[in-house]
Amino acid sequence: SRGGACVVTPVGAYRAALDNETAARRDMRMAVWLTTIGIALLLILTFPRPLIGLMALLPSTVGALCALFLCSLIFPRLSILAVSFGGAIMAFSVDLGIAYLLFLDRPCETSGKKAGREVRWAEYLAVLTTVGGFLLLLLSDFQILAQIGLFSALGVVFALLFVSFIFPRLFPVMPPARRGGHP
Numbered sequence: 001s002r003g004g005a006c007v008v009t010p011v012g013a014y015r016a017a018l019d020n021e022t023a024a025r026r027d028m029r030m031a032v033w034l035t036t037i038g039i040a041l042l043l044i045l046t047f048p049r050p051l052i053g054l055m056a057l058l059p060s061t062v063g064a065l066c067a068l069f070l071c072s073l074i075f076p077r078l079s080i081l082a083v084s085f086g087g088a089i090m091a092f093s094v095d096l097g098i099a100y101l102l103f104l105d106r107p108c109e110t111s112g113k114k115a116g117r118e119v120r121w122a123e124y125l126a127v128l129t130t131v132g133g134f135l136l137l138l139l140s141d142f143q144i145l146a147q148i149g150l151f152s153a154l155g156v157v158f159a160l161l162f163v164s165f166i167f168p169r170l171f172p173v174m175p176p177a178r179r180g181g182h183p
Helices: 010-046 050-054 057-074 080-104 112-139 143-170
Strands: none
Touching (some): 010 050, 010 057, 010 080, 080 112, 112 143
16 A cells, blocks of 8 residues: 555466465375374274274275266366365265174174165265255356365265175175174
């Protein structure tokens, strides 16, 4: 307001955008690793069979990879922010695998189909509301929000499909666990 002039240089704006992208990539990698390690430790500590607990990470990972593949076909340019925020939002899809595996990993013999029946409708309803909310972001005029919404919605759907169709085939029958899970 006192006669100060503001100078904008294109090189400075380009450099700032490049620095922001580099920082976003670094932060995304750090967040993915810290989240994965934290969730893995919790799964190891709470499941009677720790390796079965770690399998809960698989549907979320497969969902993210399939969503990334499809989004790369749909959008000519996919923002790193959309992938990082979408991945962070989609991290809760680990719960789909946890719910299934908790019903599977019991002190009595059970089957993959039976565990699937126990959690099916709760998971379907949770995914339906989540996908609906994320798909509403496609109505946004802001392209990154549309990318986040579609990436997250697809990732959750693929995670549910993995839990519903692949897990029962991976675990047709589960023998009883020798010890109970930790509270």
